[in-house]
Amino acid sequence: CERLQLQHLSELPQVEHINVGSDLAEGLTQTPKTLPFKYLYDDRGSELFEQICKLQEYYPTRTETKILQEFAGEVVTITGASELVELGSGSSIKTRILLDQYQKLGYLMYYLPIDVSGGILEVTARQLLQDYPTLEVHGLVGTYQEALMKLQPTKLPTRTIAFLGSSLGNMTPQGADNLFSQIADILQVGEYFLLGVDLQKPREIVEAAYNDSQGVTAAFNLNILEHINRRFDGNFDTSQFMHCAIYNQTEQKIEMHLQSLTAQTVELNNLNLKVNFLPGETIRTEISRKFDLHTIQKDLREYKLIPQKVWHDEHQWFGLILCRL
Numbered sequence: 001c002e003r004l005q006l007q008h009l010s011e012l013p014q015v016e017h018i019n020v021g022s023d024l025a026e027g028l029t030q031t032p033k034t035l036p037f038k039y040l041y042d043d044r045g046s047e048l049f050e051q052i053c054k055l056q057e058y059y060p061t062r063t064e065t066k067i068l069q070e071f072a073g074e075v076v077t078i079t080g081a082s083e084l085v086e087l088g089s090g091s092s093i094k095t096r097i098l099l100d101q102y103q104k105l106g107y108l109m110y111y112l113p114i115d116v117s118g119g120i121l122e123v124t125a126r127q128l129l130q131d132y133p134t135l136e137v138h139g140l141v142g143t144y145q146e147a148l149m150k151l152q153p154t155k156l157p158t159r160t161i162a163f164l165g166s167s168l169g170n171m172t173p174q175g176a177d178n179l180f181s182q183i184a185d186i187l188q189v190g191e192y193f194l195l196g197v198d199l200q201k202p203r204e205i206v207e208a209a210y211n212d213s214q215g216v217t218a219a220f221n222l223n224i225l226e227h228i229n230r231r232f233d234g235n236f237d238t239s240q241f242m243h244c245a246i247y248n249q250t251e252q253k254i255e256m257h258l259q260s261l262t263a264q265t266v267e268l269n270n271l272n273l274k275v276n277f278l279p280g281e282t283i284r285t286e287i288s289r290k291f292d293l294h295t296i297q298k299d300l301r302e303y304k305l306i307p308q309k310v311w312h313d314e315h316q317w318f319g320l321i322l323c324r325l
């Protein structure tokens with residue numbers, strides 16, 4: 001089908017592969033131990049994340065969805081006919097609210113979803129083509145950085161890069177700065193960046209969202225070990241680790257960890273790596289920062305990403321910021 005293109009960036013000879021796994025070895029040999037959050041998203045991980053989004057305790061997805069339902073029309077009116085690039089598109093469910101509005105105004109659409117999870121990207125792209133007869137989809141399977149480097153010049157008057165769901169929160173402040181700088185380099189003057197951010201709120205609400213009663217978040221967290229076992233010929237035993245998520249009040253971020261229940265040694269054969277765990281020792285698998293609307297806008301301005309309009313829900317739990325370069 002001509003309207004669909006899927007590019008697997010990691011299979012391209014241009015992308016260097018020498019460093020695959022080195023980020024992993026680095027995190028596992030330092031104290032405290034960490035793992036890069038991107039390994040949470042193999043196809044199974046993406047599926048589990050979709051389940052998380054439907055949980056009563058997990059407020060971000062439904063709150064952002066409500067904001068989009070109310071204000072997507074405004075977003076689309078401001079950006080005009082646009083090529084929509086989306087970082088971490090997953091199942092594109094919330095994006096459909098934007099796509100619907102672009103269609104309603106009769107705008108031609110070119111959609112470039114970017115995700116590390118190739119399975120979900122392919123299924124989603126095919127479904128979108130069926131539901132949006134005039135849409136062209138060009139999916140990029142890879143990390144944000146890889147995919148942004150591979151973007152072709154815009155085919156439509158403006159490009160909008162969307163980064164929804166507060167995935168920005170997974171990055172360190174330095175990582176977020178690097179991403180803003182890369183986005184500002186890629187956008188032309190007058191183009192847009194749409195950013196969804198989870199806002200600071202009482203710790204009980206945040207902790208409940210990452211310790212759901214059905215254990216879906218625990219399964220999502222533990223799945224990172226299965227993914228790593230498969231990719232790097234490892235022998236993590238998921239029954240010997242326990243999910244925990246704690247809010248770090250000073251730094252306003254929730255941290256997800258996997259805690260070793262015993263003293264154990266894990267081997268990752270492809271990396272030639274043995275990792276020792278003390279009983280109770282943890283691996284940090286994710287941080288999810290919670291933002292302040294003022295501070296984040298100031299950060300964006302430093303990269304010439306100038307906030308044009310900010311929307312939020314009635315409780316100010318979640319914010320959506322539309323910036324223009």
Ligand code: AVJ
Nearest residue numbers: 052165166167169170217288
């Ligand atoms: C997809 C990064 C927005 O940080 O809330 C959900 C991932 N982790 N539950 C988040 C996640 C645990 C989620 N993001």
